[in-house]
Amino acid sequence: MGEMQGKTLEIDVTNIAHGGVSVARHDGRVIFVSDAIPGERVKARITEDSKKSFWRAETVSVVEPSEHRRPHVWAAASLDRVPEERAGGAEFGHITLDHQRELKRQVLEDSMQRMGRTTIEHTPVEGLEGSDDGTGWRTRVRLHVDEYGRVGPYAARSHRVIEVDDLPLATAALNEAAPLRQLFAGEEHVDVLSPSTGGARLIVGTQKPTTITEVVGEREFRLADSGFWQVHEHAASTLTTAVQEAIDGDRFDPRAHNLDLYGGVGLLAAAVADRFGPATQITSVESDSAATDFAAGNLVEWIGANAQTGRVERWVRELAASATAIDKGRLRNATIVLDPPRSGAGKEVVASLAALAPAQLVYVACDPVALSRDVALFAERGYELVRLRAYDLFPNTHHFEAVATLVRS
Ligand SMILES: C[S@@+](CC[C@H](N)C(=O)[O-])C[C@H]1O[C@@H](n2cnc3c(N)ncnc32)[C@H](O)[C@@H]1O
Known part of the structure; x- marks a missing residue:
């Protein structure tokens, strides 16, 4: 070798x-x-x-x-360049959009088969509203800065900064504001955002966060410009509807101890409460205390909604340890929404959640392999995958989102 x-x-x-x-x-x-x-x-x-x-x-x-x-949607990432000079982040840009989604479907089906030990019926990766070639959707881009102060995306599978003249996956507003070909000596990165309320923002290095507003349907969410928000311009509304539809209404109890884990600023807790009305009880749990503060404000209209700061693995363990008999009953009737980072919930969290024996879980996943692994772990503990949808929240990349419903069998 x-x-x-x-x-x-x-x-x-x-x-x-x-x-x-x-x-x-x-x-x-x-x-x-x-x-x-x-x-x-x-x-x-x-x-x-x-x-x-x-x-x-x-x-x-x-x-x-x-x-x-097809010709790559981003000249800077195309085969016309030597591999080490190709910009990263658009690794499917040379494939027609329909076929990208077909390949993503195959990855989901395959990982569910191998890791999830589950055969899924045809689950298409559904496209969102947007351009025909899958460009113009990114509302957040991190540009990296090299030792000479040059700014740009990393090359594929590398930490070498590639200077580019455009960011075709990003919105027009973001492209207009992106400081391409400028120098940022001494900085590590520059984040560029185009919030749904219009305009664009630059965040240079670790500059102090500013509060911004994102709009989803009729609802406004306040958050830090440096904090987590879904990246595709239609992702927040798509996931709101997807989570609302994924909950089995017959198994939902508004008075149960419902949870929104990895909750960010409360987007999915609001989706649940919007569907089931003002009496909905739901607790959103998130490790970033700044996000939790915003979540508390974003969920203020629901008297039964609250936001808590904590790492899910520990928070759920402590909940199980301190639960009274009444709490345990409310947890058995609960619906738990979880939207973990790419690594998924993992063995420890799955075991703790299954021990609470909730009526159903809605698992929002950005990594099909981590989801499949966790579906198998839930299956070992008596939870059955009854519904699975997939959404192309990241056109021209290999990423996509899946929303799974698991019920206590
Ligand atoms: C994929 S985002 C989802 C956020 C939110 N559900 C939304 O759609 O806007 C995952 C969130 O989990 C948080 N997080 C990551 N690891 C965590 C952990 N171990 N415990 C609690 N929150 C965590 C991140 O800060 C981030 O806000």
Whole structure:
């Protein structure tokens, strides 16, 4: 091992893998190859051959193109550039939008089969309202700054800053404000935002946060400009509806100890309370105390809603330890919405949640493999996956969101 690095091979690309790369085989060994499409024959340069089980490679040129290949939506990320000069963050930009969604569907189905030990019926990755080529949706972009003060996205699978002239995945307002080709010596990053209330904001380094407002339907949410908010311009409204629809109304008890875990500024707690009315009891739990403060304000109209700061793993454990018999009854009737970061809820949180024995869980997931792993862990503890929808909240990237309903069987 070691002698193949830098060499170029001609290979047939057969499948899609998780993480935005495709699978090819060479002498029986798996090669994960970027910037290709299953069905293509490409010339690819080996970038990593240190592992016994698989290598990594980058497409240099396409020998036999897929019918789903199109010119990349971002010139800075296209095959016209040498791999190390390609901007990262748009790894599906060379694939037609419909086919990107088909590949994402395959990744979901495959991970549910392998990790979730569940066969899912056809679950399409549904597109949101937006442009035909999947551009113009990002309302938040982090630009990195290199040692010379140059600003831009990182190159794919690297921490090298690539200077670019545009950000096609981002909204027009964000593109207008983005300080591309400017210098920010001494800074680490510059965040650019285009909130739904209009205009755009720059956050240079760790500058003091400012309060902004995001609008979802008729509702306003206040939050820090540096805090978490869904990235696609229609993501917050899509997930609001998705979570409302994912809750089985017959299993929902407004007076139960309902939870919104990993709650941010209360977006999904508000979705639940909006569907089930003013008597809804719900507690939103979030580790970022600034976000919790905003959540308390955003949920103020619901007398039974509150926001608490805590790490979910510990907060749920303590809830179980301190619950009275009445609390336990309210937890058994509860609906729990959880929207964890990419790593998912994990074994400890799944075990603690299942021990509370809630009536149903609505799991909002940005990583299909972590979701599938947790679905299997829930299944071992008596929870059945009864509904699964998927949404393309990140066109031209390999990411998407899934919303799963699990019920106590
Ligand atoms: C994917 S975001 C979802 C936020 C919110 N549900 C929304 O849609 O706006 C995940 C949130 O979980 C928070 N978080 C991450 N790890 C956590 C943990 N261990 N315990 C509690 N909150 C956590 C993050 O700060 C972030 O606000």
